[in-house]
Amino acid sequence: MAGRSQAVLCILLSSLAAFALVQAEDPYLFFTWNVTYGTISPMGVPQQVIMINNQFPGPNINSTSNNNLIVNVFNNLDEPLLFSWNGIQQRKNSWMEGMPGTNCPIPPGKNYTYHFQPKDQIGSYFYFPSTGFQKAAGGFGGLRTNSRLLIPVPYADPEDDYTVLIGDWYTKSHTALRKKLDAGKLLGRPDGVLMNGKTGKTGGKDDEPLFTLKQGKTYKIRICNVGIKTSLNFRIQGHSMKLVEMDGSHVVQNVYDSLDVHLGQCYAVLVTADQTPRDYYMVTSTRFTKYMLSATGIIRYVDASGAKLGGPPSSALPEAPVGWAWSLNQFRSYRWNLTASAARPNPQGSYHYGQINITRTIKILNTAGPVDGKLRYGINGVSHVDGETPLKLAEYFGVGEKVFKYNTIVDDPTDTKTIVAQPNVLNATFRDFIEIIFENTEKSIQSWHLDGYSFFPVAIETGKWSPEKRKNYNLLDAVSRHSIEVYPKSWAAIMLTFDNAGMWNLRTNLWERYYLGQQLYFSVLSPNYSLRDEYNIPDNAELCGLVKGMPMPKPYTP
Numbered sequence: 001m002a003g004r005s006q007a008v009l010c011i012l013l014s015s016l017a018a019f020a021l022v023q024a025e026d027p028y029l030f031f032t033w034n035v036t037y038g039t040i041s042p043m044g045v046p047q048q049v050i051m052i053n054n055q056f057p058g059p060n061i062n063s064t065s066n067n068n069l070i071v072n073v074f075n076n077l078d079e080p081l082l083f084s085w086n087g088i089q090q091r092k093n094s095w096m097e098g099m100p101g102t103n104c105p106i107p108p109g110k111n112y113t114y115h116f117q118p119k120d121q122i123g124s125y126f127y128f129p130s131t132g133f134q135k136a137a138g139g140f141g142g143l144r145t146n147s148r149l150l151i152p153v154p155y156a157d158p159e160d161d162y163t164v165l166i167g168d169w170y171t172k173s174h175t176a177l178r179k180k181l182d183a184g185k186l187l188g189r190p191d192g193v194l195m196n197g198k199t200g201k202t203g204g205k206d207d208e209p210l211f212t213l214k215q216g217k218t219y220k221i222r223i224c225n226v227g228i229k230t231s232l233n234f235r236i237q238g239h240s241m242k243l244v245e246m247d248g249s250h251v252v253q254n255v256y257d258s259l260d261v262h263l264g265q266c267y268a269v270l271v272t273a274d275q276t277p278r279d280y281y282m283v284t285s286t287r288f289t290k291y292m293l294s295a296t297g298i299i300r301y302v303d304a305s306g307a308k309l310g311g312p313p314s315s316a317l318p319e320a321p322v323g324w325a326w327s328l329n330q331f332r333s334y335r336w337n338l339t340a341s342a343a344r345p346n347p348q349g350s351y352h353y354g355q356i357n358i359t360r361t362i363k364i365l366n367t368a369g370p371v372d373g374k375l376r377y378g379i380n381g382v383s384h385v386d387g388e389t390p391l392k393l394a395e396y397f398g399v400g401e402k403v404f405k406y407n408t409i410v411d412d413p414t415d416t417k418t419i420v421a422q423p424n425v426l427n428a429t430f431r432d433f434i435e436i437i438f439e440n441t442e443k444s445i446q447s448w449h450l451d452g453y454s455f456f457p458v459a460i461e462t463g464k465w466s467p468e469k470r471k472n473y474n475l476l477d478a479v480s481r482h483s484i485e486v487y488p489k490s491w492a493a494i495m496l497t498f499d500n501a502g503m504w505n506l507r508t509n510l511w512e513r514y515y516l517g518q519q520l521y522f523s524v525l526s527p528n529y530s531l532r533d534e535y536n537i538p539d540n541a542e543l544c545g546l547v548k549g550m551p552m553p554k555p556y557t558p
């Protein structure tokens with residue numbers, strides 16, 4: 001009895017210590033989310049979608065660097081639910097990552113409170129449900145992190161700040177789509193594209209605007225591709241866009257007529273209402289597809305009192321660019337602004353990634369093939385399967401070997417034809433500086449995302465990668481980001497330091513493939529098991545699978 005209460009006291013004290021560490025004096029923002037099914041008709045036919053507080057897409061989270069975000073999620077769906085925070089690094093805190101390998105899902109009818117900080121981050125992000133193909137039904141929304149007042153941003157304060165979530169869309173429910181994937185079939189072409197939950201009608205005079213612009217003022221527009229299959233191009237009738245930020249980094253401010261927004265990516269642009277006052281269309285359409293799907297949304301010029309100015313939009317929509325060479329050139333035009341402040345007062349470019357020696361090179365190759373007669377996707381021959389027990393919890397509670405093996409794949413695979421289904425975990429040495437090469441031998445575009453970090457995409461080139469290609473790397477001002485596209489028959493190289501202890505998902509953003517196993521987890525353990533490197537498991541953590549009912553491990557100490 002005494003031993004037990006001592007242990008409880010010990011846990012209490014240590015979680016108080018963690019509490020103090022995590023939260024410091026940063027302000028708290030509280031959110032309560034009621035997650036339910038709802039029926040709406042974004043494509044003209046009624047369908048079941050996932051709503052948050054009756055909203056589709058979900059509410060925007062507006063935060064500032066280091067804020068404590070407290071999101072109490074009530075799962076009123078009839079299946080387990082998990083939210084992940086795309087691009088938020090969860091430093092020392094993979095406990096809040098919200099992936100099936102890090103957290104137990106919230107059971108139906110239950111609630112769970114996420115508590116995390118966008119620590120030393122600024123920029124445009126989004127959240128999404130990470131299990132059960134639910135992302136195809138909604139449950140996503142924008143998440144913005146503003147710079148703290150004392151830290152200068154490399155552009156004048158915009159008049160307002162708008163979020164545009166674009167993504168391809170199916171009219172079938174996520175459960176119907178899931179059934180198809182479970183049977184080993186792919187989904188085929190999407191039914192359409194949505195912009196903030198709508199397709200828009202061109203030529204419809206009665207269309208309500210998504211946003212209003214005061215004449216002469218400059219606005220920030222954040223565009224994220226929350227879709228599941230296709231790259232999208234985004235453009236605005238009669239207006240150019242000044243790119244200022246992507247995936248959380250201030251960039252050199254080039255001006256573009258249109259932007260390719262690949263799966264999982266976010267871009268922030270400045271748009272000035274300096275054209276003839278009237279309504280204008282924002283347009284988004286599919287890229288690199290045999291079909292052409294698009295959506296529109298209206299921006300409306302208004303006067304100082306908010307009254308509409310001018311007439312309806314012109315029905316002549318700006319065209320999308322053609323071909324992927326255009327897109328590769330656009331990628332190559334992106335540059336990190338080395339002198340702009342980061343989320344902290346130091347310049348972004350003060351971290352000289354180009355001068356660090358690479359200690360490990362990992363090649364990531366697509367594998368596809370049947371497992372038990374059904375199509376699966378994998379990385380380097382292994383198709384990841386999520387078990388009952390999240391990997392992070394199994395590792396933390398010391399039962400990892402009952403759940404997964406480390407290093408199921410090799411860094412430099414030769415055979416990528418055979419495919420086996422099992423948990424796919426690679427361990428990485430804490431603070432190693434590594435290079436990851438994504439090789440795309442396919443005729444279609446790929447897109448990859450890494451949780452827990454931002455990385456430097458130092459090159460994308462056509463053909464095959466070899467070590468000599470390193471001489472072409474951008475070792476100076478590649479934009480630090482978390483998602484990267486890889487063009488057909490091309491490769492991309494990224495570099496990063498594994499300085500964030502935790503269990504982190506590397507995944508394709510092609511959601512059919514993600515669901516069918518094209519992902520892995522990096523286990524990054526600090527050898528010191530210290531609170532300096534990783535927070536303790538939060539005391540409200542949901543426990544499931546093998547670790548349910550197990551005594552809490554000895555907490556980390558300072």
Ligand SMILES: *[C@@H]1O[C@H](CO)[C@@H](O)[C@H](O)[C@H]1NC(C)=O
Binds near residue numbers: 034035036074076
């Ligand atoms: C959530 O929404 C459902 C359906 O609208 C409603 O029945 C339920 O009471 C709501 N729960 C909370 C906690 O607001």
Ligand SMILES: *[C@@H]1O[C@H](CO)[C@@H](O)[C@H](O)[C@H]1NC(C)=O
Binds near residue numbers: 062063064146161
């Ligand atoms: C977002 O938060 C910032 C900082 O608190 C505030 O200045 C701004 O008005 C907010 N924007 C919206 C759209 O709520």
Ligand SMILES: *[C@@H]1O[C@H](CO)[C@@H](O)[C@H](O)[C@H]1NC(C)=O
Binds near residue numbers: 072111112113540
């Ligand atoms: C569930 O919600 C209640 C009421 O808001 C809250 O007190 C409780 O901490 C929540 N549970 C979890 C596990 O977050």
Ligand SMILES: *[C@@H]1O[C@H](CO)[C@@H](O)[C@H](O)[C@H]1NC(C)=O
Binds near residue numbers: 154251253338341
């Ligand atoms: C980079 O940021 C600095 C500092 O805020 C700013 O003065 C400069 O104009 C920016 N450079 C470009 C090319 O955008």
Ligand SMILES: *[C@@H]1O[C@H](CO)[C@@H](O)[C@H](O)[C@H]1NC(C)=O
Binds near residue numbers: 355356357
């Ligand atoms: C990187 O490697 C080179 C060649 O092996 C060596 O001379 C240099 O000292 C190393 N630099 C660092 C920062 O470790």
Ligand SMILES: *[C@@H]1O[C@H](CO)[C@@H](O)[C@H](O)[C@H]1NC(C)=O
Binds near residue numbers: 406428429
């Ligand atoms: C991976 O983790 C295992 C188990 O902790 C350890 O024995 C091994 O040395 C690690 N390998 C690397 C490359 O870190």
Ligand SMILES: *[C@@H]1O[C@H](CO)[C@@H](O)[C@H](O)[C@H]1NC(C)=O
Binds near residue numbers: 430431526527528
């Ligand atoms: C572990 O702690 C020791 C002693 O404090 C320190 O010298 C070492 O750098 C730490 N290792 C890591 C990987 O942080």
